[in-house]
Amino acid sequence: MDAFKLLKELRVNYEQEAHYLPKETGLRLIESTTEDDSRISAKCRDAKVEDLWSLTSFFGYSTQTFVLAVNLLDRFLAMIRIQPKHLSCVSVSCLHMAAKVTEEECNLAPPVELIRIGQCRFTASDLCRMEKIVAEKLNFKSKAVTALTFLDLYHQIALLDCTDRKEILSLEKLEAQLKACLCRISFSKAKPSVLALSLLRQEIHAVQSEDMLEIARHIQRHLKITDVELRLWSERVARCLSDYSSPECSKPNHRKLQWIVSRRTAQNLHSYRTVPELPTIPEHCWDESER
Known part of the structure; x- marks a missing residue:
């Protein structure tokens, strides 16, 4: 796509x-x-969004699925007052709705698997009913404009006429940074275009590329994003990514599944201590008479 078409799509x-x-x-x-x-x-x-990130990683879903799921979740929570006990059902419903839009049908996890791996206490029927409620309240059809929408367009613009920049400006890294930000509800108040540009500028400053920084300035002027607004969110992004990169931070995509089982189930589970010892298999050759 050429520069004119990209800038036109950006504006739309x-x-x-x-x-x-x-x-x-x-x-x-x-x-x-x-x-x-x-x-x-x-x-x-925030804890529930981290769970969604873990589920996204487990099922091999794309960043687009995760970002859309978080967008649906936040819009629903900001509109409808729900009790904490219903949050799991709402969040997993949003993930399943997003996956049905963005993933190939053959890669979709069945609702029962989402519920099982997510260790949720509701049924597939509950999930289906909740999806209908969310879709109706949000008037959801098939898409949403998110920070990832802009991040992808910004990245394409930055790589125009210079494919070598792809080595130093990784879209995968930018996506991971976006997911880290979305785990904090404060970033849901940012305009997607501004949040994406803040992430882009943060990475450009890290790689110290003056020509790409000029491209970022051009994008800012094209969208008429003020310096004050961009500076505010850039500072918040920098603090978030600093916290995220610290050793104390638990990364949702690296989280191990922890199974919660009843005492009776735990007693019935086989451990290495309960495996009966078998006689050692002799290593010498068989005697013909033993056959």
């Missing part, structure tokens, strides 16, 4: 992004909710 998505933003009043309400409240708190939401 920029004009549509406001339709796919969660209600800020709803997000603020979640952020102000304490953990002992009967409503969803920011910590509860």
Whole structure:
């Protein structure tokens, strides 16, 4: 795609992004909710998004699936007040809805598998009903304009006429950084175009590329993003990625599955201590008489 078409597509998505933003009043309400409240708190939401990241990695889903699932989840939570006990059903429903839009049908995990691996306490019928509720409330059809939409377009623009930049400006790395940011509800208040540009500038500064920095400035001027807004979110992105890169941070995509079983099930599970000892197989050649 040439520069003119990319910039035109960029503008079209920029004009549509406001339709796919969660209600800020709803997000603020979640952020102000304490953990002992009967409503969803920011910590509860962030933990559930990390679970979605783990499920995305386990089933081999794309970044697009994860980002769309988080977008659906945040828009629904900012619109409808739900109890914490229903959050698992809502979040997994959003993931399944996103996967049906972005993944090949042959790669889709059956609802029962999503529920089993996610160790959720609801049925496939519950999941189906919740999907219908979310789709109806959000008027969801098949897509949403997200930060990943802009990140992909920015990356294509940055690589125009210079494929060598692909080696130093990794889209995969940018996607991983975006996923880390989305695990914090505060970034759901950012305009997708601004969040994506903040991530791009952060990486460009890291690789110290002056020509790509000029491309980022051109994108900023084209979309009329103010310096104040870009600086604000760039600082927040830098802090988030600094925390994420620390050894103390538990990476959701590296998390091991932990199975919760009843005491009776645990007693019935075979461990190496319960395996009966078998006689040692002799290593010498068989005697013909033993045949």
